[in-house]
Amino acid sequence: MSSIGTGYDLFATTFSPDGRVFQVEYATKAVENSGTAIGLRVKDGVVLGVEKLILSKMLVEGSNRRIHTIDKHAGLVFAGLSADARQLVNRSRDEASNYRTTYGSDVPAQVLANRVASFTHAHTLYWSLRPFGASVLMGVYDADGPQLYCVEPSGSCYNYFGCAVGKGKQAAKVEIEKLDLANMTARQAVVEVAKIIYSVHDEVKDKAFELELSWVCDESNRRHQLVPKDLLQEAEKQAKEALQEDMDDE
Amino acid sequence: TGNPPYPTDDPALGTTIMAVVYDGGVVMGADSRTSAGSYIANRAADKITLVHDSIFVCRSGSAADTQALTDYLKLYLGMHSLDLEEAPSVQTAAHLINQLLYSNKNHLMAGMIVAGWDKRNGPSVFNIPLGGGVIPELYSIGGSGSSYIYGYVDANFKKNMTKEEAQTFVKNAVSLAIARDGSSGGLIRTVTISADGVERELVLGDKLPKIGFGQ
Numbered sequence: 001m002s003s004i005g006t007g008y009d010l011f012a013t014t015f016s017p018d019g020r021v022f023q024v025e026y027a028t029k030a031v032e033n034s035g036t037a038i039g040l041r042v043k044d045g046v047v048l049g050v051e052k053l054i055l056s057k058m059l060v061e062g063s064n065r066r067i068h069t070i071d072k073h074a075g076l077v078f079a080g081l082s083a084d085a086r087q088l089v090n091r092s093r094d095e096a097s098n099y100r101t102t103y104g105s106d107v108p109a110q111v112l113a114n115r116v117a118s119f120t121h122a123h124t125l126y127w128s129l130r131p132f133g134a135s136v137l138m139g140v141y142d143a144d145g146p147q148l149y150c151v152e153p154s155g156s157c158y159n160y161f162g163c164a165v166g167k168g169k170q171a172a173k174v175e176i177e178k179l180d181l182a183n184m185t186a187r188q189a190v191v192e193v194a195k196i197i198y199s200v201h202d203e204v205k206d207k208a209f210e211l212e213l214s215w216v217c218d219e220s221n222r223r224h225q226l227v228p229k230d231l232l233q234e235a236e237k238q239a240k241e242a243l244q245e246d247m248d249d250e
Numbered sequence: 251t252g253n254p255p256y257p258t259d260d261p262a263l264g265t266t267i268m269a270v271v272y273d274g275g276v277v278m279g280a281d282s283r284t285s286a287g288s289y290i291a292n293r294a295a296d297k298i299t300l301v302h303d304s305i306f307v308c309r310s311g312s313a314a315d316t317q318a319l320t321d322y323l324k325l326y327l328g329m330h331s332l333d334l335e336e337a338p339s340v341q342t343a344a345h346l347i348n349q350l351l352y353s354n355k356n357h358l359m360a361g362m363i364v365a366g367w368d369k370r371n372g373p374s375v376f377n378i379p380l381g382g383g384v385i386p387e388l389y390s391i392g393g394s395g396s397s398y399i400y401g402y403v404d405a406n407f408k409k410n411m412t413k414e415e416a417q418t419f420v421k422n423a424v425s426l427a428i429a430r431d432g433s434s435g436g437l438i439r440t441v442t443i444s445a446d447g448v449e450r451e452l453v454l455g456d457k458l459p460k461i462g463f464g465q
Contacts, residue, residue: 101349102345102346102349103330103338103342103345103346104341104342104344104345104346104348104384105339105341105342105345108334110333110334110335111333111334114333143370
């Protein structure tokens with residue numbers, strides 16, 4: 001299936017002859033096996049959404065959250081190993097809180113993202129640790145406006161207008177590139193995220209899924225929160241309709 | 251033994267310090283006396299210290315403690331501005347120094363006024379008293395000499411003064427404090443900070459404004 005490292009993939013401290021760190025690549029594979037997570041940065045905010053694959057009917061609806069609030073103006077959604085992501089969530093919260101205590105104001109997006117990225121990267125430097133098997137999309141609304149950052153298991157951290165991680169990321173990115181994000185409102189973006197997640201969801205391979213959506217925008221008073229129930233339901237309705245239309249077209 | 255002929259007290263900034271917000275900037279003022287007991291160790295001290303391009307701190311209390319604190323603050327603000335890729339806000343500076351002061355309050359004697367100008371909030375003044383705490387104000391006075399001028403500043407401060415009005419206000423207030431406080435004296439230094447930059451002024455001891463006392 002995939003290439004074998006054969007000896008160069010035992011520790012994160014070993015480079016392969018062609019310059020790869022296999023442990024980090026394997027960590028990224030863990031992310032790619034997870035349900036798709038999407039982030040969109042628009043005119044007045046950031047919207048985060050995720051395809052939460054339901055593994056059992058016994059799971060309580062609304063539990064096993066994939067979207068977490070980091071600080072009042074910041075939230076994140078992850079893809080990958082949930083236990084690993086939990087560490088990143090806790091670390092993000094600590095960093096944001098310490099920043100506030102030390103400097104007396106909201107942590108800027110760039111600072112928070114860089115701190116999380118440094119933390120993630122540090123775990124790729126020692127043979128006694130393993131890299132995090134999770135990618136994190138952070139939506140932060142700071143004094144410079146809304147920003148979206150993606151931190152990957154390698155520790156790389158980029159600022160995006162639109163980004164997707166997980167199973168359907170390729171298909172999702174294609175859809176995202178078609179959107180005019182600069183002129184969209186967060187309310188509109190919520191519907192777009194729902195549509196994309198529904199369209200990249202694989203009905204054959206995966207069964208049911210739950211859609212989790214959050215935003216931090218002018219309409220939410222710059223506070224990160226799950227999207228209000230009525231908007232969530234409206235977005236799901238429109239997403240299902242769009243899917244129906246596509247199927248009818250075929 | 252009992253009374254050696256050299257100063258044994260820690261050099262302290264007896265002091266009068268103040269900072270005032272005017273329309274577009276801040277004016278900071280201070281006297282220039284550093285005393286070690288009754289010996290004046292420095293009669294032309296600079297108590298208004300730069301911690302970033304447009305952020306200064308007025309120091310009162312122990313000279314050693316306040317110099318150490320502002321040295322740390324300057325370092326931390328410098329590092330922080332690299333992370334931010336822009337100048338830090340005055341509020342950030344005030345909270346940072348408060349962290350240092352509050353955590354070490356049992357070992358420090360320092361009362362400071364952090365003031366300056368930043369892009370997002372314009373001019374700001376923050377008073378950080380002896381035990382810690384950050385108090386944002388439009389005008390703030392500190393040091394031993396400040397006790398004598400509360401009435402004067404409270405009665406004469408006006409919002410949105412011009413730069414010249416504010417500078418005169420500061421020089422007059424510090425002058426009155428110097429007249430009554432034995433631990434304050436020497437010359438008056440002022441620092442005016444606005445979007446246009448930083449202006450330093452000096453009023454020599456024999457040219458202090460002649461106000462009050464029936465003049």
